Amino acid sequence: MKISKQVAKAYYTDAINRGICSSDKAVVFYSKDALDHQLNILKNTFPEQTMHAIAIKTCNHPKVLKHIVERGFGLEAASFEEVLLAKEAGIANDKIVFDSPVKTRNEILQCHNDFPGILLNANALEELSRYPENFNGRIGLRINPLVNNSGGAFFNVATANSKFGVPITKRQDIIDHCLQYESISCLHFHIGSNLTDLSPNIEAISKVATLAFEINTKRREKGISNQIATLDIGGGIEFDQERMEAFVKSLVQIPNIQEFKLITEYGNFIHKQNSFVVSHVEYVISNAADLAETVFIHVGADLFVRKVYSDLDIEYPCTVLHATPSASPRKEKSYNIVGPLCFAGDVLMRDIKLTEIEEGDKLFLYNTGANTLSMWSGHCSRTIPEFVFC
Ligand SMILES: Cc1ncc(COP(=O)(O)O)c(C=O)c1O
Missing domain, CATH: 3.20.20.10 (Alanine racemase)
Structure with a gap:
């Protein structure tokens, strides 16, 4: 079950309002409803006696x-x-x-x-x-x-x-x-x-x-x-x-x-779509007018190990939640989304088009439920992100 931008925003806003998510870095959200939806598919599709042992390594x-x-x-x-x-x-x-x-x-x-x-x-x-x-x-x-x-x-x-x-x-x-x-x-x-x-x-x-x-x-x-x-x-x-x-x-x-x-x-079938990550946008840097701007977020190769360290084509669609309203429609710009780790390869996405981002906005990354948190690398000794099971 795909988690839409609207549903993700509702989960996030609710967690903030209830004071259950306090990190100024990144927070991993995992939806119980989405998990139940996938589990029910297995239960209702296979012969009744089947034992479904969900792969722990995936999440x-x-x-x-x-x-x-x-x-x-x-x-x-x-x-x-x-x-x-x-x-x-x-x-x-x-x-x-x-x-x-x-x-x-x-x-x-x-x-x-x-x-x-x-x-x-x-x-x-x-x-x-x-x-x-x-x-x-x-x-x-x-x-x-x-x-x-x-x-x-x-x-x-x-x-x-x-x-x-x-x-x-x-x-x-x-x-x-x-x-x-x-x-x-x-x-x-x-x-x-x-x-x-x-x-x-x-x-x-x-x-x-x-x-x-x-x-x-x-x-x-x-x-x-x-x-x-x-x-x-x-x-x-x-x-x-x-x-x-x-x-x-x-x-x-x-x-x-x-x-x-x-x-x-x-593993993947059960977990992949149930989770999204919200990261604070810490900096937006422009090195030259003709180059994509660099957006620094709080998760990179530490959470998305497979994506960053291999040439596998893994997509994590993303959207922006702007911190301040804008009177006029925002322009689209090209961005490189980079993680917080101290090596040049810690790049999550290159040249992606998003509505104009500023420091303090939140970047939402979707379909993050499989082989992410369970593969946390610990590089640069950064703290594992907060987890909200909602
Ligand atoms: C023995 C075994 N079972 C189950 C799985 C889960 O696979 P998937 O997440 O692709 O469903 C794996 C994944 O590596 C595995 O090695």
Whole structure:
């Protein structure tokens, strides 16, 4: 659900009037209604038994996590630290999915001792021997289904030499391990983020479901009663409601899919549009009449790590809230929007057209809910922005 300029202004004005936002630098707003809207799409679109474990790495603010847990959703942890964040949010162990590719022996043991019922997806066959016998949680195995996808070099993790998952070409090895480690009850995959085309995900689900079916048949033949009962299909899809519905329509038609309980791990889809940032405009500087003016705000490469440190095309639309009214219509001008950090590359936007900006105005940046605050860099030791969950 997109947050409009009017709605953002209303949230901001309300927070100021109620005295819950006092920073003279930058404030991150996160809308509970927008979060509920996205969560409801998942709940109403997927088969009823699906467990949606929302990716903590995408937005790890404790208030947001607590709300997700209170709504009955699960959480996906990419590190042991995120398992602890999930616990602090009040979640039941059986709604945590722990996916780190570098779980230590000690972390696995702590899950065994302290979090009975938790699901750990092993990233490699080599990880399986680290689990105690009669492991107290559930064990999944991450498969790399080797499908082409549109995620690009930065996000595509389904490549031949990916660090994630066991390549599906090691089929016999996977089957042998699933016969040896009878308690493996889930197959997991995640092919990458920023996907614009849903067909590789459908292809991946088909491949992994067929593999799970084959493992179950082989287990039955060997008198092993444990089955692969769950498919964890990861996240990676950044769709609107209609395309998510189309995706699920294709998903439920995959042969044998009804035999498995599904888990999803969406991040971007849930969080991206729920948040906006308001920064005080500290200075507006003109270096030469023929150059764009420079607008200094209080967030840059510290909050927008992916945008500033990569050549990914990430857009954060922005608008200006002027501090003083103007009698005549304001002109549009070209601006470079720069952050507060001490290096030349700390530029958020170049040559963008905005209505004339002055010191003391507020710059609103939208669609800032995913992979921003959770990636806060701490460069120049600046304080993390105030957070309003509204
Ligand atoms: C294993 C796993 N699950 C889920 C996600 C969330 O992906 P997205 O935010 O693209 O939905 C990621 C992202 O990196 C991931 O690595």
